Amino acid sequence: MKETKINDAIIGLKQLNEPIVGSISFNKPVNQNTVITIKTSNMTIQAPIAQIKLVVFKLDAETFGFIFQNKFLYDKKDFESWDKNTKCLSSHELQPNF
Template identity: 55%
Template structure:
Protein backbone atom coordinates (compact mmCIF):
# COMPACT_ATOMS: atom_id res chain seq x y z
CA UNK A 1 0.00 0.00 0.00
CA UNK A 2 1.48 3.34 -0.93
CA UNK A 3 0.36 6.80 0.02
CA UNK A 4 1.01 9.85 -2.15
CA UNK A 5 0.91 13.56 -1.28
CA UNK A 6 -2.76 13.90 -2.20
CA UNK A 7 -3.57 11.11 0.28
CA UNK A 8 -4.44 8.53 -2.35
CA UNK A 9 -3.97 4.95 -1.21
CA UNK A 10 -3.08 2.26 -3.75
CA UNK A 11 -3.16 -1.42 -2.87
CA UNK A 12 -1.51 -3.66 -5.45
CA UNK A 13 -1.92 -7.39 -5.97
CA UNK A 14 -5.28 -7.82 -4.24
CA UNK A 15 -8.14 -10.27 -4.52
CA UNK A 16 -11.33 -8.22 -4.71
CA UNK A 17 -14.91 -9.47 -4.53
CA UNK A 18 -17.45 -6.90 -5.70
CA UNK A 19 -21.22 -7.19 -5.23
CA UNK A 20 -21.81 -6.51 -8.92
CA UNK A 21 -19.50 -9.30 -10.17
CA UNK A 22 -20.01 -13.06 -9.95
CA UNK A 23 -16.34 -13.94 -9.46
CA UNK A 24 -13.52 -12.27 -7.53
CA UNK A 25 -10.99 -10.29 -9.57
CA UNK A 26 -7.23 -9.99 -9.13
CA UNK A 27 -5.75 -6.52 -9.42
CA UNK A 28 -5.27 -3.26 -7.58
CA UNK A 29 -7.54 -0.83 -5.84
CA UNK A 30 -7.10 2.82 -5.00
CA UNK A 31 -9.03 5.48 -3.11
CA UNK A 32 -8.56 8.83 -1.45
CA UNK A 33 -8.38 9.23 2.32
CA UNK A 34 -10.35 9.64 4.42
CA UNK A 35 -12.65 6.89 3.19
CA UNK A 36 -16.22 6.09 4.08
CA UNK A 37 -18.74 3.64 2.62
CA UNK A 38 -19.57 6.05 -0.24
CA UNK A 39 -15.94 6.78 -1.18
CA UNK A 40 -15.25 5.88 -4.80
CA UNK A 41 -12.84 2.98 -5.17
CA UNK A 42 -11.02 2.38 -8.45
CA UNK A 43 -10.40 -1.30 -9.16
CA UNK A 44 -7.97 -2.18 -11.96
CA UNK A 45 -8.21 -5.83 -12.93
CA UNK A 46 -7.16 -7.44 -16.20
CA UNK A 47 -8.03 -4.87 -18.85
CA UNK A 48 -10.93 -3.37 -16.86
CA UNK A 49 -11.20 -0.31 -14.69
CA UNK A 50 -14.17 -0.36 -12.31
CA UNK A 51 -15.18 2.68 -10.26
CA UNK A 52 -17.51 1.78 -7.43
CA UNK A 53 -18.39 2.90 -3.89
CA UNK A 54 -16.50 1.24 -1.04
CA UNK A 55 -19.76 -0.33 0.16
CA UNK A 56 -19.81 -2.47 -3.04
CA UNK A 57 -16.68 -4.34 -1.94
CA UNK A 58 -17.78 -7.55 -0.26
CA UNK A 59 -14.19 -8.53 0.52
CA UNK A 60 -10.71 -7.44 -0.53
CA UNK A 61 -7.65 -9.39 0.60
CA UNK A 62 -4.09 -8.14 0.19
CA UNK A 63 -0.67 -8.48 1.77
CA UNK A 64 0.36 -5.42 3.78
CA UNK A 65 3.92 -6.53 4.52
CA UNK A 66 5.88 -9.76 4.89
CA UNK A 67 3.98 -10.74 8.06
CA UNK A 68 0.52 -9.15 7.79
CA UNK A 69 -2.54 -9.55 5.58
CA UNK A 70 -5.07 -6.77 5.23
CA UNK A 71 -8.78 -7.00 4.48
CA UNK A 72 -11.56 -4.66 3.54
CA UNK A 73 -14.82 -6.15 4.83
CA UNK A 74 -18.10 -4.33 5.49
CA UNK A 75 -16.41 -1.04 4.49
CA UNK A 76 -13.82 -1.43 7.26
CA UNK A 77 -10.11 -2.16 7.17
CA UNK A 78 -8.95 -5.16 9.19
CA UNK A 79 -5.72 -7.15 9.40
CA UNK A 80 -4.38 -10.52 10.54
CA UNK A 81 -0.85 -11.60 11.44
CA UNK A 82 -1.35 -15.30 10.69
CA UNK A 83 0.69 -14.96 7.52
CA UNK A 84 1.48 -18.67 7.09
CA UNK A 85 -2.24 -19.55 6.97
CA UNK A 86 -3.12 -16.79 4.48
CA UNK A 87 -0.06 -17.48 2.30
CA UNK A 88 -1.13 -21.11 1.92
CA UNK A 89 -4.83 -20.43 1.37
CA UNK A 90 -4.42 -17.53 -1.05
CA UNK A 91 -1.66 -19.18 -3.06
CA UNK A 92 -4.18 -21.85 -4.01
CA UNK A 93 -6.77 -19.27 -5.01
CA UNK A 94 -4.51 -16.74 -6.75
CA UNK A 95 -1.99 -19.26 -8.13
CA UNK A 96 0.83 -17.05 -6.85
CA UNK A 97 2.06 -15.45 -3.63
CA UNK A 98 0.52 -12.03 -3.06
CA UNK A 99 3.19 -9.33 -3.08
CA UNK A 100 3.58 -7.08 -0.02
CA UNK A 101 2.42 -3.47 -0.37
CA UNK A 102 5.00 -1.93 1.99
Protein backbone atom coordinates in the same frame (compact mmCIF):
# COMPACT_ATOMS: atom_id res chain seq x y z
CA MET B 1 -7.30 13.98 0.36
CA LYS B 2 -4.66 11.28 0.26
CA GLU B 3 -4.81 8.37 -2.18
CA THR B 4 -4.32 4.85 -0.87
CA LYS B 5 -3.33 2.17 -3.35
CA ILE B 6 -3.07 -1.58 -2.79
CA ASN B 7 -1.20 -3.09 -5.72
CA ASP B 8 -1.86 -6.83 -5.48
CA ALA B 9 -5.19 -7.89 -3.99
CA ILE B 10 -8.06 -10.33 -4.32
CA ILE B 11 -11.24 -8.28 -4.59
CA GLY B 12 -14.80 -9.49 -4.16
CA LEU B 13 -17.51 -7.15 -5.40
CA LYS B 14 -21.24 -7.53 -4.84
CA GLN B 15 -21.97 -7.28 -8.58
CA LEU B 16 -19.48 -10.02 -9.58
CA ASN B 17 -19.87 -13.75 -8.97
CA GLU B 18 -16.13 -14.44 -8.84
CA PRO B 19 -13.37 -12.48 -7.08
CA ILE B 20 -10.90 -10.60 -9.27
CA VAL B 21 -7.18 -9.99 -8.82
CA GLY B 22 -5.78 -6.53 -9.33
CA SER B 23 -5.05 -3.21 -7.68
CA ILE B 24 -7.47 -1.05 -5.75
CA SER B 25 -7.19 2.64 -5.01
CA PHE B 26 -9.30 5.19 -3.15
CA ASN B 27 -9.01 8.56 -1.47
CA LYS B 28 -8.96 8.99 2.27
CA PRO B 29 -10.84 9.83 4.38
CA VAL B 30 -13.20 7.00 3.46
CA ASN B 31 -16.96 7.37 3.78
CA GLN B 32 -20.02 5.68 2.26
CA ASN B 33 -19.72 7.83 -0.89
CA THR B 34 -16.06 7.00 -1.56
CA VAL B 35 -15.46 5.72 -5.08
CA ILE B 36 -12.90 2.94 -5.49
CA THR B 37 -10.94 2.23 -8.64
CA ILE B 38 -10.01 -1.38 -9.40
CA LYS B 39 -7.54 -2.16 -12.17
CA THR B 40 -6.90 -5.64 -13.53
CA SER B 41 -4.86 -6.71 -16.53
CA ASN B 42 -7.85 -6.24 -18.83
CA MET B 43 -10.31 -3.82 -17.18
CA THR B 44 -10.85 -0.83 -14.91
CA ILE B 45 -13.87 -0.68 -12.60
CA GLN B 46 -15.05 2.31 -10.61
CA ALA B 47 -17.66 1.64 -7.95
CA PRO B 48 -18.83 2.95 -4.58
CA ILE B 49 -16.97 1.42 -1.66
CA ALA B 50 -20.26 -0.16 -0.52
CA GLN B 51 -19.92 -2.59 -3.47
CA ILE B 52 -16.91 -4.27 -1.82
CA LYS B 53 -17.68 -7.64 -0.24
CA LEU B 54 -14.06 -8.32 0.72
CA VAL B 55 -10.52 -7.29 -0.23
CA VAL B 56 -7.62 -9.54 0.81
CA PHE B 57 -4.01 -8.40 0.41
CA LYS B 58 -0.55 -8.98 1.82
CA LEU B 59 0.17 -5.91 3.91
CA ASP B 60 3.82 -6.77 4.58
CA ALA B 61 6.04 -9.84 4.84
CA GLU B 62 4.18 -11.15 7.90
CA THR B 63 0.70 -9.60 7.89
CA PHE B 64 -2.42 -10.00 5.76
CA GLY B 65 -4.81 -7.10 5.47
CA PHE B 66 -8.52 -7.09 4.74
CA ILE B 67 -11.17 -4.56 3.87
CA PHE B 68 -14.55 -5.77 5.06
CA GLN B 69 -17.67 -3.67 5.74
CA ASN B 70 -15.64 -0.47 5.15
CA LYS B 71 -13.14 -1.45 7.87
CA PHE B 72 -9.46 -2.37 7.69
CA LEU B 73 -8.61 -5.58 9.52
CA TYR B 74 -5.24 -7.32 9.96
CA ASP B 75 -4.07 -10.85 10.74
CA LYS B 76 -0.51 -11.85 11.66
CA LYS B 77 -1.46 -15.03 13.49
CA ASP B 78 -2.69 -17.06 10.49
CA PHE B 79 -0.22 -15.69 7.92
CA GLU B 80 0.90 -19.08 6.54
CA SER B 81 -2.67 -20.26 6.08
CA TRP B 82 -3.72 -17.01 4.33
CA ASP B 83 -0.60 -17.16 2.15
CA LYS B 84 -1.38 -20.71 1.03
CA ASN B 85 -5.09 -20.06 0.39
CA THR B 86 -4.62 -16.76 -1.46
CA LYS B 87 -1.95 -18.36 -3.64
CA CYS B 88 -4.46 -21.03 -4.69
CA LEU B 89 -7.18 -18.45 -5.36
CA SER B 90 -5.05 -15.90 -7.24
CA SER B 91 -2.67 -18.37 -8.99
CA HIS B 92 0.33 -16.47 -7.60
CA GLU B 93 1.78 -15.41 -4.27
CA LEU B 94 0.44 -11.98 -3.37
CA GLN B 95 3.17 -9.35 -3.11
CA PRO B 96 3.56 -7.21 0.03
CA ASN B 97 2.23 -3.68 -0.33
CA PHE B 98 4.28 -1.91 2.35
